[in-house]
Amino acid sequence: LVHILSHSGLLLLRAGVQGLSYAYLTALVFLHISREGKRVSLPRALLTPVPSVPSPRRYMCSLSLFHYSEYLVTAINNPRSLSLDSFLLNHSFEYNLAALSSWVEFTLEKLLFPELKQITWLSTVGLLMVVFGDCLRKAAMLTAGSNFNHIVQNEKSDTHTLVTSGVYGWFRHPSYVGWFYWSIGTQVLLCNPICMVGYALVSWRFFRERVEEEEITLIHFFGEEYLEYKRKVPSGLPFIKGVKVEL
Template sequence: MESPPDSPVAQSAQMHPERAYLSGQPKSLEGIAIRSFCLGIALASSVVAVLLTLILTSSPLWRLPFFIGALSTFHFLEFWTTAKYNTPVATIGSFLLTANWPAYAIAHSAALLECLVTGVLFPNRSWAPFYSGHIILLLGFILVFVGQFVRSAAMVQAGQSFNHTIQHRKKDTHVLVTTGLYSFLRHPAYFGFFYWGVGTQMVLGNPICFVAYTIVLWQFFSKRVKHEEALLVRFFGDDYVQYKKRVGTLMPFVGN
């Protein structure tokens, strides 16, 4: 939430603009550097672990480092796209590493644990109906990569009109974007994250977490889209109403 222009916090920021970049502050350069370094290490280690597991063993547990690599890429791109295309609001929080804590961490820990147990007990994913394990894996890869691309591209196209937190006041830089991905997806960033999340569980081969992720993500975006669109109608009036009628979300029963 932004501070009023005459608040002590806002006045202090105007008098000492460099303070926000010091250690422990929202835009701490030290904090940003450490997080970027750790995400880079996690991604590089994941790539090496996936390759070594595939080359040296027949274990299906290469899926574990793949998931960690996908998470590392996602969180880095969340910050990078914000920093480059919506620079004024870029903070340490833009990495989304602690978003919806601790539920977010619990969900990913559960996914890793299920993949580990499933990999040990059912290494060939024999539970998959009609021996469809390879098809599920391929679809999962497609959803992960398409979901990540769509989300990052949507943030780039929206620029300063995109924010990780719902905005309750219309800014001067806030415009209604209806071109590019937004011409056929009403909330492409949400679309991307929804299918990215579902896709990761298909790659991991997690039947339980696949269902859980689908339900939780659907509930989250159903509520968020409803709340956000009420504000967008207030911001843009009939322009958004007509846009909403014209363009869907392509997420099942979300924003209909």
Template sequence: MTIMLCYEGRLSLYCFLGGMASLLLFYGAEAFLHEESIWTKVALSVGYYISLNVIIRIRYNPRDYQIAVRAAFLGTVLSAGIVVFLYAQDQYKSFGIYATLMALFHYTEYLGIAICNPKTLSPDSFILNHSIHYALAAAASWIEYFVEVHYFPVMKTYKSVWIAGMLLCLAGESLRKVAMITASKNFSHIITMANPVCFVIYAIASWKFFHDRILMEEITLLNFFGEEYIQYQERVPSGLPYISGFRVEP
């Protein structure tokens, strides 16, 4: 099957790769300029990112700029995550993995919709401005991470936790993208840091979300299918812990 990428998808891909090029600059400084200072490399990479944003602002119209600047930002974050993982002290390496996976997730959300359902594509498809709740959850995880790095740095050095978290994230991301491809035009719209407090809070929030959503969905299904759906409920469990959905009392 030939994949035809729309203009917006191609634009995002070019700018995402342009942002990732900061990683090449980071290593190129040592290979060609014989510059080994980490801070000089960081300064060069930051200068490159600023220059890239200036070029994007001049080159593209306001609509395309909104796509290009987001894609370039995510490419840069992915590169920065790789650098943190490779160069930072052990207690910070998991944050590098987190940044890399987050950038990859947000960009592939946009790219996936560009491939599967380009008619619904917009800058919001990056889901960077997902919701206030998403932003608060992310901010809480960052605060917890750096507080624990300061007071309990050993907590962040267990490589088995990094690997388990990374594999879980990659598995979840793979399932989501397969779902996007499977749904095709019908589709529309974090463990790696080893944050125990946010892990529990996120688990509770996720349970509450699915509990309420399944309850509402099952009321709708019961109204539509009637007795047939009641029989289906008796045969098939929800598959989620302590969530039974809406039940009709005999």
């Protein structure tokens, strides 16, 4: 733990201004969040009944926890690959644009159609999707251990093994399933109808391509062992079967 914390600190110091943004993210997760003059911890902010905590606050807590835990689990599983990129904050231009779009939609709809942001049951469904998705993804990362990497590996290392136990016995790609439902859940939580549909379509297309790319590599790495696993276990993503293999 000391090694992880010290390594994290060095990375932040080396990153300059960018490092400060990551430091702020960390602080947002672990420090208290001020609400109406009171101090509310992150778990309490997430679990307090929906009317008590505004959905934007729940969204920010969920977003912060997701990205920080990406870094933390990577530090536990595969510290050699640890870097600021492990936060996934700079995942891609499209990812940042999607986040910005959701903030713009929420703000405009809050001003023009405030009643739309007061659908308690829908926000609760979104919170459940967010919690489920994030927990599933982190369970997948921890189960895979050092086999997990944020970047698809093109070369098999000596330590690479095919993981089929735990959540990998439910889905072939549990980390993608978790991220898929987490991303859509953030928009359900915010009651953003446009981004709900947009996130679902864009995420589905992204993971369809990502799964096919990854499975080509996995078949190359593990051959018949992976093909047998593929026949028995679904991808977990709706209407995504993975790469087609010609027999």
